[in-house]
Amino acid sequence: GQHGAVTSPSSPLSPPSGCDDLIGAVFELARTLCRLQLSDEELALFTAAVLLSPDRPWLTESKKVQKLQDKIYVALQHEIQKKHSAEDKLSKMVSKLPLMKTICNLHLDKLEFFRLLHPETAMNFPPLYKEVFNSELQYSNPRES
Numbered sequence: 001g002q003h004g005a006v007t008s009p010s011s012p013l014s015p016p017s018g019c020d021d022l023i024g025a026v027f028e029l030a031r032t033l034c035r036l037q038l039s040d041e042e043l044a045l046f047t048a049a050v051l052l053s054p055d056r057p058w059l060t061e062s063k064k065v066q067k068l069q070d071k072i073y074v075a076l077q078h079e080i081q082k083k084h085s086a087e088d089k090l091s092k093m094v095s096k097l098p099l100m101k102t103i104c105n106l107h108l109d110k111l112e113f114f115r116l117l118h119p120e121t122a123m124n125f126p127p128l129y130k131e132v133f134n135s136e137l138q139y140s141n142p143r144e145s
Helices: 020-035 040-051 062-082 089-094 097-117 127-140
Strands: none
Touching: 020 097, 040 062, 040 089, 062 089
């Protein structure tokens, strides 16, 4: 199916203080990706390509990750052509990567700030969240060793 409209959060559920820039960037990304009207397959392949990013500082086998990511992009291009989508759909998708990187960095900044402000709450984050973001925080913050 196609992915529906994206609306910003309503005022009763106002975002945590200082997160407006992050939330705004996430909704802008969602809006632009919605405009591309990605199929479930295209969205799944694009998500896989984004997650398999070879430029993470803690990776030990970045060349292998790069090869895998390249294969996913080939599959994504094939999927786009199979659906007779616009020729520039993949380049429009790839053009969102810098915004995604900015969102990731903003999120890490907010997370680190939150961890410093509320260490007791940060200790109780769900295990998967801690596993995913702990390595990112360690490598993005030179103050920690």
